[in-house]
């Protein structure tokens with residue numbers, strides 16, 4: 001979802017069937033692809049994981065192959081952690097897509113394992129933070145992935161706001177929300 005491949009507005013988690021998540025912990029993820037040494041998906045060198053399945057349908061999306069929830073291929077969390085460990089230069093992982101919050105539960109588990117190795121976790125989403133935060137009290141998987149995310153890059157990709165001058169984002173409406181900013185937004189929302 002970086003660059004022009006960013007999400008669209010107004011779509012809800014409700015009613016959309018996640019492709020993998022079952023219970024609190026799923027042992028594997030359905031992925032569209034993996035980039036092992038990305039320099040465009042956040043600070044430092046990152047293992048970027050492109051999740052499969054996206055409900056947003058952003059006009060101008062550059063990754064339409066990530067949309068079908070039954071596409072891609074399965075990868076175990078053990079495999080992904082092993083790939084992370086292979087490169088000591090990595091700063092962390094980036095969850096992109098597709099829509100990562102469709103597989104929030106296994107991603108939250110993976111994020112915990114990356115944190116345990118000293119890495120940081122960035123999550124892209126087509127949803128806006130406030131919407132996810134509103135769902136979190138009723139959806140443990142969403143809450144867990146939000147909690148496991150050091151930097152959330154939120155909001156839809158809007159072609160009219162496309163910009164090549166903003167770090168890590170495709171359009172200027174998208175926000176870089178670290179933990180402090182998210183806490184501030186929640187306190188402002190009261």
Ligand code: SF4
Nearest residue numbers: 005006007058061098
């Ligand atoms: S959220 Fe989905 S439709 Fe939107 S840019 Fe990302 S992959 Fe494309």
